[in-house]
Amino acid sequence: MSLNEDTIPNLRNTERNFYTTSSCGVCGKGSINAIRTVSVYQDQQDDNFINAAILHELPTMLSKHQKVFADTGGLHASALFMPNGELLLVREDVGRHNALDKLIGAAINNNWLPLTKNILLLSGRASFELVQKAAMAGITVIAAVGAPSSLAVELANEFTITLIGFLRNERFNIYTAAHRILIADYETTH
Secondary structure, three states, X not given: OOOOOOOOOOOOOOOOOOOOOOOOOOOHHHHHHHHHHHOOOOOOXXXXXXXXXXXXXXXXXXXXXXHHHHHXXXXXXXXXXXXXXXXXEXXXXXXXXXXXXXXXXXXXXXXXXXXXXOEEEEOOOEOHHHHHHHHHOOOOEEEEOOOEOHHHHHHHHHOOOEEEEEEEOXXXXXXXXXXXXXXXXXXXXX
């Protein structure tokens, strides 16, 4: 890398630098501190509320758009939904990190950022890195079919991201920022 002659880098946050890949195992604390200074969507207006009944429908809606997964069982998916359950985008890849990169890239190409009014659905588990990528795109609600890692929960909590895990079989766990999930109406009808 080389800088233009007139560029003066901001070295205040260079105390700990990490090479980040799409694989798991990034040092959590250094990366959490790094994202705090980079995310431009952290203080956006927060009025994204989701009905619990809609959450239960999302995995089924996603599976209808995963033909290759149905045939092979070998692809991960990331999907973007509106709060009313409308599916906006699905991207698949062998790597779950790559699927989310493709989804956020498509959202950027559509000029949709920040994604503060959307729900991100992950077809597998929610890792720290996936929560970090979602935070960078302004996503405030992440639902995963699988479990979240402890670092994912920590990061979601720090950024007030609603993190839902084990979204399947008419159940889910809310790990952080439960205020966005409207449960009362759902409980009275089920």
